Amino acid sequence: MPAECEEAWDKMDSLSTKMGLSEEQRQFQKKQFEAGIKEMSTEDAKRLCSQQTQTLGIIGQ
Numbered sequence: 504m505p506a507e508c509e510e511a512w513d514k515m516d517s518l519s520t521k522m523g524l525s526e527e528q529r530q531f532q533k534k535q536f537e538a539g540i541k542e543m544s545t546e547d548a549k550r551l552c553s554q555q556t557q558t559l560g561i562i563g564q
Contacts, residue, residue, distance in 0.1 A: 508540050508552035514559035 504512075512533065519529050540548045 504537060504540055505545060505549050505552060507549045507556065508536075511552040511555040511559065512536055514556055518559060518562065 515536070516529055516533070519532065524532075540552070543551065
């Protein structure tokens with residue numbers, strides 16, 4: 504998984520934890536996230552993940 508997506512996932516996981524999701528729910532989300540990333544080209548995945556990281560950074564403030 505591209506580094507941009509690792510960063511996006513870290514932010515999503517942190518937000519999910521703050522929202523009170525269980526470990527099981529977060530692991531399920533991670534599997535879905537990784538599956539979606541694998542279906543994309545590397546460039547598309549990097550672009551999407553960069554956008555998600557920016558959005559999640561704003562939400563997390």
